[in-house]
Structures are given as C-alpha cells and as structure tokens.
Amino acid sequence: MKIHTVDAYQIFDSRGNPTIECVIAVEPGLTGVGRVPSGASTGQYEALELRDEDPRQFGGRSVFTAIEHIKGEIAAAIKGNDVCNQEAIDTRLIDLDGTQNKSRLGANATLAVSLAVADAGSKALGKALYDYLGVGQGRLLPLPEIQIIGGGAHAHWQVDIQDFLLVVMNAASYEESLKVTYDVYRTAGDLLLQQGRAVGVADEGGYWPLFDTNDAVLDFLVDAIDAAGYVCGRDCMISLDFAASDLYDGEYYRFRKQDRHFTSDEFIDLVVDWCHRYPVISVEDPLADSDWTGWERLSHRLNGRVQIVGDDLFTTNSQRIRKGRETNAANAVLIKPNQIGTVSETIAAIELTKNNGWLPIISARSGETEDTFIAHLAVATNAGQIKVGSFARGERMAKWNELIRISRALGNRAQFVGGRIYDRILRR
C-alpha cells in the first residue's frame, strides 16, 4: 500500500492555538490522520515546534510554514513509499530535516506526518492502531495519573507546583480506576466550592483553586481522597509534577507567591520532606533540566521509595535517557511524541526506558487535540502508565474513553496491574 497524497492544514488545540492536522491517503477512501499537541512548560531540549512568529497572524503562533514543508518537501519525499514501513518513513523525515532538533522542517511538521502514516498504516492492514503499533503484543492497560489540581504555567502561577495528581493504587481494572477518579475529582470540586476556593479549571482540566501554600494543596488533596471514601496511602496515592525547570533561575528554585527561594540542596530537602509527610508515589521534574547533579543526589536520598520521572530532563530523547541511566538520575521517563518528533523515535525511547529497568509514562501535552494516538501507544508498548491531565474537558476525556474502547476490544486478553506496576522499580 503506497502513499498517494499528503495533505495538511491548520486546526486548533485545546487552548485555541493553531496546530497541524495531516491527512495521508493511501487510496481513495483509505486515509490516516495525525494531529499535533503543544506544551506550555516546555523543556529547553525538546525538538523545535515551528511557528511563523508573525505577530499579525494568530499572535505569531500560526503554523503555515510547517504546513508548507509537509505539502512540499515532505510530500515529495514520501509519496510512493509503503505506508506500513513506519521506520523507513520516519528515518526519511529525520534525514530530510537534517538538524539535531528538527528545527528546519519543524517537529510539528514531522510528527503530524509520522502520526498520519501510523494511522494510515493500521487502516491499510485493517488493524486497530494499538494492535498495529504493538505488532499484536500490546495488551497492558495503563495505570492513569490524573490531575486533580493544576498550577504553575497552566494556571497563572496560582500555586507553584504544576500538577497535583491522583494515582489509584488497587483498582482491579482500568475502568474501576476511572470510577475512583470520578469520585475524588467530584468530591474535590464540591469541597473547593464549599470552602470558597474554586476559581476555574486549569489548562488540563484540573481545578485552579485559591491556596496560599503548596502544602495546603497537599493537605486538601489528602482530605478530598478521604472525603470521597478512600484510604489515602492505600487506595490512592499522590503524584506531583513540579515542572521545576520553570521554578529555577539558574541559581535558585523560587516559589513566587510565598516569595521563597531554595538552593538545589534545599529544594531536594523539601521534595524529600513532602515524600515523607504525604503519601507521594511519584515525583516528576522535581529539579530543573540543567541540574543533573541535583537529580543524582535526590535519587540517592529517595533510594527507590518513590518513582522519579524525567520529563524536561529527558525530552523523550534516547541520548538524554542514556545519560540519565548512567548517572542514576531517575527511574522513569515521561514520553511525549512531540518532544522528539517521530513515532519511531518515540517507540525507541520507550523501549530504551524499559530495557534500562525503568518505567515509561505516556503523556499528553497541556495543549491537546481530540487525537487519541497516545492511548493506543500506551497499550501497544505495554508502557503501564499514562498521564493525560484531568477528568474533564473533551480533549482529555477522548483519551480516557479511547482506552475504554481498547479495553473492550482486547476483551479477556486485556491486562491491568494497577499500582503493582511500581514493584518493577521501587523497594517498598
């Protein structure tokens, strides 16, 4: 099945910002679609998202140049290729771009094409995307990490920590983990209203409440889990994404509202203290992407008791993951396809993470579309964990719902290990 036409055009993401939709036709009526998400708290080592930077067009955020690259150079290079040869097409995209960070064509251009190729390839073979990508081996439904409260760059710095997330530890199925999530998310919303703290929802659908300190949010989350009828520390645990590259000025980590600042060692003390005082199972980007030695010291201090996730630190980049492994900087990797720019490189980063004995977590971006590729990717690669933002907003629910459909399609072949996934990396 050969690629016949390549089309692309501008659509809009969940923040209303321009992004790219690419459609690849193999033959009339058989098409694949790819849509690209976009981050707000982006890491400095991510592949480049090419925007037009013309202030007269969508505040500089339009993506017409990247779209021209798709319809021109990229289309000419991949037309006639076998659509099922994902790796060869992705390699062609990488070579065509020719830069380290896809800055010539734009990672948004390469990823839109790569995603559309994957979708078209699965349809050409008449397979579901998770089945096609996983070559029939994908059957593990992921444990969700779900944002209850949002902060940082996603909520105008109302609180400093970006994500306060719920992890349902002992659900028997993926569907049951969503039931517990529903209960906690609703209860948290009701409590915030009662307490007069509710302001709105953050970019990923979590509440954006009024709190004076980060500790107060942690106390609140523990109370909300309890009020929903679950035992915090047993049924449910807390996960935090510090997005600490945004807190770091090269010298100090800064909490804006409280006007506090911390050296790297002082910030490590704070992270370790929270992990002791609260039922925290996972910390993401607890330190900045430039503070490698800090990561090593924190990993040493936490000593396999908590999942330590590199997002901005690794940017889904195999070279950086290898460096992290050599220095024992973490034990898990957040996986975002648009940080690296092709499906094949994303899958390679997941495989490398697993071969290291670490855990991958498939992740959405704060600017999302209705695309459900990452739900399929999580099952295809048996990644074991997924992070999609909160339990609200269509672009988030599209992923949670797609996993329900995949679960049904897998039937009794589906597996779910829930919180036992952490047994692979933690000593508890």
Ligand code: PGA
């Ligand atoms: P981003 O946030 O998409 O704005 O980078 C998500 C995250 O940090 O995990």
Ligand code: ZN
């Ligand atoms: Zn993150």
